[in-house]
Amino acid sequence: GRDTASWLYRSRSGDHNLGSFPDVVPKAARDALVTYRAGLLATAAETPRSVPRAAGGKSFTAVVAEWLKGREWKPTTKDDATAALGRLSFAAKPINTITREDVVADIKALQARLIAAGESGRSAQDVRQWLKRIFDFAEIEPNPADFTGKYKEQIPDAPKKGKNHHAAVEWEKLPAVYKALPATEAARALRFLILTAVRSGDVEQARWSQIQGE
Numbered sequence: 001g002r003d004t005a006s007w008l009y010r011s012r013s014g015d016h017n018l019g020s021f022p023d024v025v026p027k028a029a030r031d032a033l034v035t036y037r038a039g040l041l042a043t044a045a046e047t048p049r050s051v052p053r054a055a056g057g058k059s060f061t062a063v064v065a066e067w068l069k070g071r072e073w074k075p076t077t078k079d080d081a082t083a084a085l086g087r088l089s090f091a092a093k094p095i096n097t098i099t100r101e102d103v104v105a106d107i108k109a110l111q112a113r114l115i116a117a118g119e120s121g122r123s124a125q126d127v128r129q130w131l132k133r134i135f136d137f138a139e140i141e142p143n144p145a146d147f148t149g150k151y152k153e154q155i156p157d158a159p160k161k162g163k164n165h166h167a168a169v170e171w172e173k174l175p176a177v178y179k180a181l182p183a184t185e186a187a188r189a190l191r192f193l194i195l196t197a198v199r200s201g202d203v204e205q206a207r208w209s210q211i212q213g214e
Contacts (some may be wrong), residue, residue, distance in 0.1 A: 009033055060095045062084060067137045075203065084127050085134075095135070100144040100151070103131060107155050111146075128155065 007018040007029035018024065018032040059064075064085050068078050085091065090102045110124045131145035147155050169177055178194055181187040193203050 007032075009036060012120050021201050057094050057096060059092055060098060062086070062139050064134060072205070072207070081126075081130060084123060085130060090126075096136050096140060098135075098140075098144055101155075104154050105147050107131075163186045 005021045007021060007024060016036055018036070023028075024032070029036055029126075030047045064082065066067045068081060073076065073081075074192065088106045090098045090106070093102075106126055107124060110127060114124055128147070132143060132147075135143045135145050174194065178191060181191060189203050192198075193200060
């Protein structure tokens, strides 16, 4: 017989066969995937949300603590995240009972407070991203903090605040600037950034185990 291959849709619940190639062409496989996922969404909407395996019916705050243990963040960043997430109205609720409406209300309220104070929407964007990751970590499906696709317009992007950047150094002057840097930890980090062209945030959070050579 001839060699065949199958189109598979892989998810946490397992693989779903969308048909065999070449009998099922790519467009037909995509159409089958759309139909299959629509069926999953309809079933999820009609089925009471079960207690996820990872979360075990724990409170949102308890799951946040577990999630943060796996983040290689600076202690101050973890403290900021704990404080920001702990102020959410649903912080004490079991994580599998939190709805999309709960998330939308809190994010919009946070954005409004920042705008009223004349501050950047950066922290609201951080909370929004953290929430999606936390609900993914807890295996909550559908994720109430996933605002992609048809849910994109439920939370508008926060207004961006202009930044005052330092003046750029002309490349011809860079060797002189490099040599003039003092023998401090910050200056050594800047030298490393100049030599590697990595982002400043990557330098700040780098670990010695990630660096090879001298």
